[in-house]
Amino acid sequence: MNYNLYKRVSFIVLTMILIFLTSCAPQNEAKINLYTNEVQESLESTVYDDNTLIIAIASVVSPKESLEKYQGLVAYLEKKLGQPVKVIQKQTYGEVNQLLKDGTADITLTCSLAYRIGSKEGYMEGLVAPVIKGESLYQSYIVTNKNNSYDSLDDLKGKRFAFVDPISYSGRLSVLDMLNEKGYMADTFFEKTFYTYSHDYSLLAATNNVVDGAAMDSLLFNQLLLEQNPDVLNLKIIGKGKMAGTPPIVMKKSLDPALKVKLRELILSLEEDPNGQQILKSLGIDKYVDVNENNYKIIDDLIDQFGDQLYEPTQ
Incomplete structure (x- = not known):
């Protein structure tokens, strides 16, 4: 099955789940499971030897594309x-953070909020951060179908809304911040909220009016807009969150110091290698740079403010 067909079939399944949850689930928040039990068990049952470098990723875009996106970098x-380098793929940022926390994974490709949570808890540190279209910062976009009458976040009061992940900055925390500045809380502002665990599934849910609005990563939105993606062209932006540092590559704090140095050197020098340049191009990244902690201060402040709301919803 090619990717476009795969994504469309997955979205049909997502739509059916959303409709089912809307019609029968009393709780305000609902979790969408994008993995079958068979896939999840397969991912969890793999055993690696001590010489294998384990990279964990969450499905920030659809599960299949998330895995394919980083194959060049892994190779x-x-x-x-x-030495062998293998990938463990999980649905949520919380699951990926746990793999780093318990030592199962060595490095992870994560979001900015998940990074700051792991850093605050003392088991994670930044390795490198991407520069995209000359920028080391990104933000949350609130999007809706362009034919809807909604022109601002205020217009989504009492409507259906798609978050990405409980510990996604652009996909949730930034929205909580925007609502708080208006005197609202998400669980009373929206009629119902969903977690899609994928920015492109949130995009599709909004463009097809399965939900009235959605939060998504400005980096992905802008890239798809540049590519004249028809789904993005069917959306309009009705809100923007505060700028924060781009999602970094992170590592467990206990990783061998010599390996930390080697990994950082290899990734920082990708732009100097022809093969590395191709990898960066395929990822839509200009280059990687050292992590600038100051870029994440806004997230640290919001963690202090909303820490008790950063949780995994029950199914």
Whole structure:
């Protein structure tokens, strides 16, 4: 099955789940499971030897594309390090953070909020951060179908809304901040909220009016807009969150110091290598740079403010 067909079939399934939850679930928040039990069990049952570098990723875009997106980088690191590099894929940022916390994973490709949570808890540190279209910052976009009458976040009061992940900055926390500045809380402002665990599924839910509005990553939105993606062209932006540091690559704090240095050197020098340049191009990244902690201060402040609301919803 090609990717476009795969994504459309997955979205049909997502739509059916959303409709089912809307019609029969009394709770205000609902979790969408994008993995079958078979896939989840397969991901969790794999055993790796001690020499294998384990990279964990969450499905920030649809599960299939998330995995395919980083295959070039994985192969590059495997060759340069001279050791096996394997990927564990999970649905949520919380699950990926746990893999780093318990030592199952060595490095993760995560979001900015998940990074700051892990950093505050002391088991994670930044490795490198991406520069995209010359920027080291990004933000949350609130989007809706362009034919809807909604022109601002206020217009979504009492409507259906799609978050990405409980600990996504652009996909949730930034929205909580925007609502708080208007004197609202998400659980009383929206009629019902959903977690899609994928920015592109949130995009599709909004463009097809399965939900009235959605939060998504400005980086992905702008890239798809540049590509004249028809789904993005069917959306309009009705709100923007505060700028924060781009989602970094992070590592467990207990990782071997020599390996930390080697990984940082390899990734920072990608732009100097022809193969590395191709990898960066496929990822839509200009280059990687050292993590600037100051870029994440806004997230640290919001964690202090909304910490008790950062949780995994029950199914």
